[in-house]
Amino acid sequence: MYNLNIMNGYLLTTQPLLRIFFLEPGTILFGCLLMLMSAALVLSFLVKLSSLITSALLGFLVLIHLTLDGILAFDLIGSVTRLYEDSSTGVISELFSTHRWLLIQIPILFTIVAILLLSVCHGHEKEPHAKTYVFAMQFCVIVSFLTVLVIGFESLI
Amino acid sequence: MFHHLFKNRFHESIACAALLAGALTLQVMWIVNLLVVRIPFIARLYTIIPSVGPISGMYLKAIGTFVFVFLIAGWYWRGKDCSHHRKSLLSFFLFSTLIFFVMTLPFVYSFSVRFE
DSSP states (O other): OOOGGGGSSSTTTTSHHHHHHHTOHHHHHHHHHHHHHHHHHHHHHSTTTOHHHHHHHHHHHHHHHHHHHHHHHHHHHHOOSOOSOOGGGOOHHHHHHHHHHHHTHHHHHHHHHHHHHHHHHTTOTTSGGGHHHHHHHHHHHHHHHHHHHHHHHHHTO | OOGGGSOOOOOHHHHHHHHHHHHHHHHHHHHHHHHHHHOHHHHHHTOSBTTTBTHHHHHHHHHHHHHHHHHHHHHHHTTSOOGGGHHHHHHHHHHHHHHHHHHTSHHHHTOOOOOO
């Protein structure tokens, strides 16, 4: 007999473990963020090749910023983790929870700075006076990527 | 037809303002975090959304600082030659990033010495 329950709901969500992951929008957005940031990281090193790459990177950075805003909004609404607990309790996961809330500010701030720098350098990427700003933009993208990785690893603790 | 009359300008003032605003926001963020941890009154002051805690006020403070510094610096440097600020602003930005990462480590901002 064919199980009609398979047709209901989302794909592959009949298994409980997958259902848990699919029901958490923050996790889905975090996965999307990692993919977008990986693409932005690669594009940031190719910026000097063409203005088309700069335009694509600008689009990716806007998407990254919106995704980060989404993650923050979901976490603020859910507020599942406790903040600024007494450190004397020695609960390391709570300390890292506060650390993650502080760290998430870095990619949000740095994507805005990178968008502004890239908008200014658009069409001038190869010029010597834009070198400093292109480096600053690459720094912003790299640090944002590493911060997101750190947040991911800390959430496992 | 008139494209040769218009030069595609490089708005360095915006880039400088963005770097300065980013660096100052990072400094404000770690100082506010330290104050929130150390002084209960500041923690209560920054608690705008009770379910979230002081981090809600800290985020708003960071947004406000960035927008304020960016607008003021952009207005100040508008039309001026700010090429001589380029390296120093980048250095300040890199330094601020390093300081933020160090000062937001849990065992650094919660460090205290008790005299008995």
